[in-house]
Amino acid sequence: MRFAHAILATAAATATAIVIPSDHVIHEKRATPGTFNRRRLEPHVRLPMRIGLKSNKVARESAEKWLMDVSHPKSTQYGKHWTQEEVVSAFAPAEDTVNAVTDWLGDSGGIEKARITPTKNKAWVAFDVTVEEAERLLMTEYFESDDGERRTVGCDQYHLPSHLLEHVDYVTPGVKGLHFKPSKEKVLSKRDSNQANRRKIFEPSPPSQSNSSSLDTCDQMITHECIRALYNIPFPDPGAKVSPNNTMGIYLLSSAYAQEDLDMFFSNFTPYIANGTAPILNSINGGVAPVDVFHAGPEACMDLQLAIPLIHPQNTTVYQVDDDFWTAEQATKGGMFNTFLDAIDGSYCTYEAYGEQGDNPDFDPVYPNEREGGYKGERMCGVYKPTNVISISYMKDESELPAAYQKRQCDEWLKLGLQGVSVFVASGDSGVGDLPKPDSPNGCLRNGTVFTPGHPNTCPWLTSVGATKVYPGKTVFDPESAANNLADETYYFPYSSGGGFSNVFGVPKYQSEAVRDYFETADPGYPHYYDGNWQNSTGLYNRNGRGFPDVAANGDNIVAAFDGSIHMTGGTSAAAPIFASVVNMINEERIKIGKGPVGFINPVLYASPEVLNDIKNGSNPGCGTNGFDASKGWDPLTGLGTPDYPRMLDLFMSLP
Ligand SMILES: *[C@@H]1O[C@H](CO)[C@@H](O)[C@H](O)[C@H]1NC(C)=O
Numbered sequence: 001m002r003f004a005h006a007i008l009a010t011a012a013a014t015a016t017a018i019v020i021p022s023d024h025v026i027h028e029k030r031a032t033p034g035t036f037n038r039r040r041l042e043p044h045v046r047l048p049m050r051i052g053l054k055s056n057k058v059a060r061e062s063a064e065k066w067l068m069d070v071s072h073p074k075s076t077q078y079g080k081h082w083t084q085e086e087v088v089s090a091f092a093p094a095e096d097t098v099n100a101v102t103d104w105l106g107d108s109g110g111i112e113k114a115r116i117t118p119t120k121n122k123a124w125v126a127f128d129v130t131v132e133e134a135e136r137l138l139m140t141e142y143f144e145s146d147d148g149e150r151r152t153v154g155c156d157q158y159h160l161p162s163h164l165l166e167h168v169d170y171v172t173p174g175v176k177g178l179h180f181k182p183s184k185e186k187v188l189s190k191r192d193s194n195q196a197n198r199r200k201i202f203e204p205s206p207p208s209q210s211n212s213s214s215l216d217t218c219d220q221m222i223t224h225e226c227i228r229a230l231y232n233i234p235f236p237d238p239g240a241k242v243s244p245n246n247t248m249g250i251y252l253l254s255s256a257y258a259q260e261d262l263d264m265f266f267s268n269f270t271p272y273i274a275n276g277t278a279p280i281l282n283s284i285n286g287g288v289a290p291v292d293v294f295h296a297g298p299e300a301c302m303d304l305q306l307a308i309p310l311i312h313p314q315n316t317t318v319y320q321v322d323d324d325f326w327t328a329e330q331a332t333k334g335g336m337f338n339t340f341l342d343a344i345d346g347s348y349c350t351y352e353a354y355g356e357q358g359d360n361p362d363f364d365p366v367y368p369n370e371r372e373g374g375y376k377g378e379r380m381c382g383v384y385k386p387t388n389v390i391s392i393s394y395m396k397d398e399s400e401l402p403a404a405y406q407k408r409q410c411d412e413w414l415k416l417g418l419q420g421v422s423v424f425v426a427s428g429d430s431g432v433g434d435l436p437k438p439d440s441p442n443g444c445l446r447n448g449t450v451f452t453p454g455h456p457n458t459c460p461w462l463t464s465v466g467a468t469k470v471y472p473g474k475t476v477f478d479p480e481s482a483a484n485n486l487a488d489e490t491y492y493f494p495y496s497s498g499g500g501f502s503n504v505f506g507v508p509k510y511q512s513e514a515v516r517d518y519f520e521t522a523d524p525g526y527p528h529y530y531d532g533n534w535q536n537s538t539g540l541y542n543r544n545g546r547g548f549p550d551v552a553a554n555g556d557n558i559v560a561a562f563d564g565s566i567h568m569t570g571g572t573s574a575a576a577p578i579f580a581s582v583v584n585m586i587n588e589e590r591i592k593i594g595k596g597p598v599g600f601i602n603p604v605l606y607a608s609p610e611v612l613n614d615i616k617n618g619s620n621p622g623c624g625t626n627g628f629d630a631s632k633g634w635d636p637l638t639g640l641g642t643p644d645y646p647r648m649l650d651l652f653m654s655l656p
Pocket residue numbers: 211212213214215
């Protein structure tokens with residue numbers, strides 16, 4: 001209140017000459033200074049100031065090694081995961097950073113320690129200053145501007161003593177302004193377009209000759225019997241005693257389940273699951289579940305109907321993320337995971353890295369949400385514990401989000417791995433391409449030619465899951481092939497398994513041999529580039545990028561109850577919860593003998609690919625090409641292959 005009021009007290013701009021001492025340098029500078037109507041702020045106006053500290057350099061440089069220490073099978077520290085507190089303090093700015101900044105504030109600005117607001121996280125130093133103090137401290141001039149939509153306080157450039165450059169990331173208000181009025185109301189819209197299976201079409205009903213306890217029809221309809229037979233997963237023991245700390249997490253956005261649909265599925269296909277069996281709900285920022293049968297979403301219904309009967313009697317936990325009241329602009333541009341990560345790790349709310357200062361309001365929802373019906377609470381930070389396994393069937397193009405945004409978030413997936421959390425993400429349903437975009441009917445870049453890798457799959461610190469299929473005439477005892485229904489235009493869900501190479505992230509060490517082998521044996525011969533800079537190259541993909549997916553599981557002809565009836569569905573959206581369920585079951589067995597969860601599994605799997613069923617047939621067309629071919633060993637459409645539960649279990653049980 002005080003701030004909003006004080007802002008009105010402004011004066012006409014006056015030019016003042018500022019003398020900059022030689023030990024000071026410009027820290028941040030606006031590219032286009034002084035463009036719009038602006039007024040100099042009066043000296044007595046008070047500003048809430050925040051100095052963002054550089055996160056710990058040692059942590060940035062050591063993070064990959066730390067993760068490998070706890071997840072590489074050859075490491076003596078395997079399985080010795082960190083607590084969340086240990087992770088937070090390892091990544092917090094170093095003590096000398098905090099001291100350098102507070103000393104400077106006291107010595108040069110007369111802002112003694114008592115005026116600094118204590119913050120639980122150590123990512124920034126916050127205090128109130130008058131404009132006069134701030135201008136003296138930063139050798140700048142503060143202005144207020146109003147572009148008709150929002151009013152902003154900021155400066156064109158500011159100075160810091162050079163010895164602080166290694167410690168300070170940003171100052172707000174500064175070049176990055178401080179908005180104190182929301183943008184004008186925009187059209188409301190529901191975001192439901194980001195599910196990996198967002199163009200999924202449901203067939204009216206499954207084949208009539210279906211017999212849910214027969215393996216004969218698995219080429220037409222995938223039931224739990226088919227999944228268990230494919231991957232040698234044991235039938236659940238309803239009487240088994242399960243750990244209260246090993247429920248399986250499922251991330252859901254704009255898609256919630258209806259209990260009626262779950263019950264309909266259980267009673268038809270998995271009668272060993274009692275009606276009324278439901279996930280535990282962790283609602284984040286106004287996420288609502290369950291909903292009535294008319295508002296239920298296919299993603300939620302399918303994910304839960306796959307996971308619950310596989311991991312039974314273990315429970316599922318739904319992370320139902322965000323209210324649905326985004327602006328139309330946010331709905332198309334939006335990132336999807338930052339508010340979720342905030343809710344399971346409070347330190348992420350304020351984690352700065354790569355120039356990204358916490359969540360990015362251009363891409364992430366801002367709470368409280370002032371729009372009608374929006375969530376009125378504060379954004380949730382650290383209110384839930386992450387489950388040991390998290391399954392995510394949502395993705396979008398890397399090219400739709402800034403690289404820095406993705407890198408900052410990727411650090412967080414790494415931190416979850418450090419804590420023993422396994423994250424599985426669907427690799428996408430458009431082969432090497434993407435869904436149509438306004439400027440590109442095939443979703444591909446540069447005139448529809450350049451492949452479009454999927455976020456967040458390309459972060460090397462999570463497990464990306466592609467999809468396989470039991471083709472007509474094949475049985476669950478034949479090898480599966482990569483899912484690809486694009487040749488058949490009449491198919492109810494034409495798609496091909498997402499995969500390719502990142503333009504943002506390089507090949508991680510644990511994967512480099514697999515990628516090299518792939519190019520030695522199955523190089524499709526497309527022109528490529530080596531630096532991720534697709535804009536200025538003639539190639540189709542980045543030869544030096546992190547390859548995805550890592551693994552695969554069945555994702556076609558999946559039977560699910562949705563909308564009050566039984567449907568056929570599929571996509572990598574199904575593959576992710578199936579693979580995640582297998583790992584959840586392995587964690588259960590490890591916990592029983594006093595071991596911890598497996599955490600980030602990629603280093604183990606790339607070192608022991610024989611525990612998976614290598615998929616060697618199929619391709620993932622897109623962008624006017626045949627995409628990549630499945631091959632012996634890892635490939636960028638089915639990864640290392642599908643799970644074999646007994647072999648995976650043996651391996652992970654043998655690890656400490
Ligand atoms: C379904 O399949 C099972 C196992 O193959 C068989 O015993 C049963 O008779 C079949 N039921 C129908 C209705 O076909």
